[in-house]
Amino acid sequence: MLYRLEPRGERSLFWAYGSPVLAILLTILTMMLIFAALGAPPVKGVETFLIAPVSTLSGLSSLLVRAAPLVMIGAGLALCYRANVWNIGGDGQFIMGALAGGGAALALPNAAFWWAYPLVAALGILGGMGWAGLVAWLRLKFNANEILTSLMLVYIAQLILVWLVTGPWRDPAGFGFPQSAMFGPGVTTPSFGGTTIHLGCVLAPLLALALWQVLGRSVLGFQLRVIGQAPRAARFAGFSNARLTWFALLMSGGLAGLAGFFEVTGPIGQLTATITPGYGFTAVIVAFLGRLHPVGVIFAGLLLALSYLGGDAAQINLNLPNAVTGIFQGVLLFYLLGADVLILHRLRRARPAPEAAA
Numbered sequence: 001m002l003y004r005l006e007p008r009g010e011r012s013l014f015w016a017y018g019s020p021v022l023a024i025l026l027t028i029l030t031m032m033l034i035f036a037a038l039g040a041p042p043v044k045g046v047e048t049f050l051i052a053p054v055s056t057l058s059g060l061s062s063l064l065v066r067a068a069p070l071v072m073i074g075a076g077l078a079l080c081y082r083a084n085v086w087n088i089g090g091d092g093q094f095i096m097g098a099l100a101g102g103g104a105a106l107a108l109p110n111a112a113f114w115w116a117y118p119l120v121a122a123l124g125i126l127g128g129m130g131w132a133g134l135v136a137w138l139r140l141k142f143n144a145n146e147i148l149t150s151l152m153l154v155y156i157a158q159l160i161l162v163w164l165v166t167g168p169w170r171d172p173a174g175f176g177f178p179q180s181a182m183f184g185p186g187v188t189t190p191s192f193g194g195t196t197i198h199l200g201c202v203l204a205p206l207l208a209l210a211l212w213q214v215l216g217r218s219v220l221g222f223q224l225r226v227i228g229q230a231p232r233a234a235r236f237a238g239f240s241n242a243r244l245t246w247f248a249l250l251m252s253g254g255l256a257g258l259a260g261f262f263e264v265t266g267p268i269g270q271l272t273a274t275i276t277p278g279y280g281f282t283a284v285i286v287a288f289l290g291r292l293h294p295v296g297v298i299f300a301g302l303l304l305a306l307s308y309l310g311g312d313a314a315q316i317n318l319n320l321p322n323a324v325t326g327i328f329q330g331v332l333l334f335y336l337l338g339a340d341v342l343i344l345h346r347l348r349r350a351r352p353a354p355e356a357a358a
Contacts, residue, residue, distance in 0.1 A: 002349070002350040003347045003348060003349055003350060004347075004348055004350045005341070005345040005346070005347065005348075006345060006346050006347075006348045007344065007345055008343075008344060008345060008346055011343055011344060012343060015339070015343050016291065016343060017291060019336070019339035019340065019343060020289050020290075020291065020296075020300075020336060020339075022335070022339060023289075023332060023335035023336040023338075023339055024303070024332065026335045027328065027331045027332045027335055028046060028050070030331050030335075031045070031046060031049065031324075031327075031328055031331065032045065032046055034324070034327060034331075035049075035318075035320070038320055038321075038324075040314075040318045040320055044318070045314065045318060045320075048310070048313050048314050048317050048318055049307075049310035049311070049313065049314050049324070049328070050306060050310055052313055052317070053306060053309035053310055053312075053313050054306065054309070057195070058195075058196075059309065061195040061196045061197050062196060062309055063302065063305050063306060063309060064197050064201040064305075065196050065197065065198065065201060065266075065267055066305035066306075066308050066309065067201070067204070067301045067302045067304075067305035068198075068200040068201045068203075068204040068259065068262060068301075069094065069200075069204075069259035069260075069262070069263055069276075069279045069283075070279055070282060070283050070286050070300075070301035070304055070305055071204040071205060071207075071208055071286070071297055071298055071301035072200075072203075072204050072207060072208075072255045072256065072258060072259040072262075073090040073093075073094060073252075073255060073256045073259050073279060073280055073283035073286075074283040074284075074286030074287045074290065074297040074300065074301055075207060075208040075211050075255060075287075075294045075297045076090070076211075076251055076252030076253070076254070076255035076256055077090055077252055077283055077284060077286075077287040078211075078287040078290065078292040078293065078294060078297055079211055079214075079215065079224070079248055079251055079252055079294075080248045080249065080252045081228075081287060081288075081292050082215065082224055082225055082228045082248075082292055083224040083225075083227055083228045083244055083245070083248045084227065084228045084231065085139075085146060085245055085248045085249060086146055086147045086150075087132065087135065087146060087150050087248075087249060087252050087253075088146075088147050088150045088151045088154075088281075088284065089131070089132070089135060089149075089150025089151055089153050089154050089280065090252070090256045090279070090280030090281070090283050090284070091154045091157070091158075091256075091276055091278060091279060091280025091281055092131055092150070092153045092154035092155075092156070092157035092158070092280065093127075093128040093129075093131045093132050093157075093252070093253040093256035093257055093260075093280070094128065094256045094257070094259055094260040094263070094276055094279055094280050095154075095157040095158060095160075095161050095260060095275065095276065096127040096128055096130065096131040096157050096160075096257060096260070097124040097125065097127040097128035097131075097256060097257020097258060097259065097260035097261050098124065098127075098161075098257075098260030098261060098263060098264040098271065098275050098276075099127060099157075099160065099161060099164065099260075099271070100123045100124050100126060100127025100128075100130075100257065100261075101120045101121065101123050101124030101127065101257075101260065101261035101264065101265065102124075102180065102183070102261075102264045102265070102270075102271040103123075103164075103169070104119065104120045104123045104187070105120050105183040105184070105187040105264075105265060106169060106180055106181060106183070106271075108120070108184065108186065108187055109181075109183070109184040109186075109187075110184055110186065111184070111186045111187065112186055113185070113186045113187075116186045116187050117186065117187055117189075120187045120261065120265065121258070121261055123261075124257050124258055124260060124261025124262075125254045125257045125258050125261070126254075126257070127257045127260070127261075128253040128254050128255070128256045128257015128258065128259075128260065129250045129253045129254040129257060130253070131153060131157065131253055131257070132150075132249040132250055132252055132253020132254075132256070133246075133249065133250060133253065134149070134153060135149050135150045135153065135249055135253075136245050136246050136249040136250070139245060140242050140245060140246075146249075154280065161271070161273065161275070162178065162273050164180075164271070165178045165179055165180055165271050165272060165273050166178045166273070169271060171270075178272065178273040179270055179271065179272045179273070180270045180271040180272075181270065182269050182270045183264075183265055183269055183270060187265060188265055188266070188269060189262055189265045189266035191266070196267060198262065198266040198267070199262070199266075200258075200259070200262030200263075200266060203258075203262075204259075204298075204301075205298050207255065207258075208294040208295065208297055208298050209294065209295070211251075211294045212293070212294040212295055215294070220244075220247065223239045223244055224244055224247075224248065226239065227239055227241065227244055256280065259279070260275070260276075263275060263276070263279075277308065282304050282329060283301075285300075285304060285329055285332060285333050285336075286300040286301050286304050287300075288333070288336055288337075288340075289303070289304070289332070289336060304329065307325050307328045307329055308325055310324075310325065310328070311323075311324050311325030311326075311328070
């Protein structure tokens with residue numbers, strides 16, 4: 001029997017916001033089956049993956065540290081996607097922000113915190129903005145697809161990082177490991193209360209809330225939403241597509257660069273060849289799970305951060321491969337996109353062609 005997708009007359013507001021909850025529940029059920037197939041007790045697997053990592057104060061601290069870059073990058077991507085600018089290169093912008101800020105930090109090992117830290121943070125933001133600016137320029141100058149260009153620039157950024165930490169910036173006292181020297185105290189992100197929670201963990205949700213205000217209460221935010229939902233109406237109203245594209249990509253790249261700066265000056269404290277486990281790609285899931293809403297991105301970032309901690313816990317306590325983190329994220333995205341398709345379309349039996357019926 002053949003079926004086809006038929007557009008719905010209107011979109012269900014309930015399911016627009018309820019589908020992420022359904023996708024999470026279906027993902028948990030699917031993960032139970034996967035745990036069983038891998039030889040782990042399903043209930044214990046879910047408990048180890050989703051509950052045990054945040055059952056202690058140390059685990060909660062780690063959750064906030066992992067969530068900070070996801071929320072920052074995810075909020076910036078949500079802004080882009082609202083404007084139909086499909087930035088997939090958050091990871092490259094994260095790396096370039098880390099390199100710009102980290103390079104300045106290496107050049108200022110003994111500088112005073114009061115002026116060096118803001119300078120290094122600003123350079124981190126500019127590094128991410130510059131890398132995203134390349135995407136905007138290629139799109140507007142040559143009509144290059146931003147999905148491809150932003151993605152390809154991720155690999156270029158990764159290669160630049162590896163070259164620097166294995167060459168010019170490698171620590172002479174690092175026994176040959178691909179890493180830079182540790183940053184000085186004047187350019188290190190402060191933490192709170194003897195925990196791993198740092199300044200970026202506090203700023204991430206505040207920045208997401210600030211973007212919410214920009215999208216919902218400013219003329220620029222209105223223009224972004226209109227150009228994303230009704231491009232023809234936006235052109236008729238005289239909205240500048242070039243200006244909005246530059247704004248969306250520079251804002252998104254700046255947030256990713258800031259996340260990279262906080263990562264290397266905070267938890268890591270130096271540049272290494274593996275400063276990101278793929279935060280920029282995971283942030284794409286964060287943006288869609290949060291319904292492209294900055295507040296939703298905060299909660300989605302916490303859940304996806306938990307998947308990283310859960311993967312580590314499952315590897316240690318259940319002897320499962322660390323790849324369960326990627327499996328969880330992939331299954332979640334699958335169900336989320338499937339729910340989106342069914343929100344906008346319904347399944348109908350295809351009528352047979354007249355000659356076939358005869």
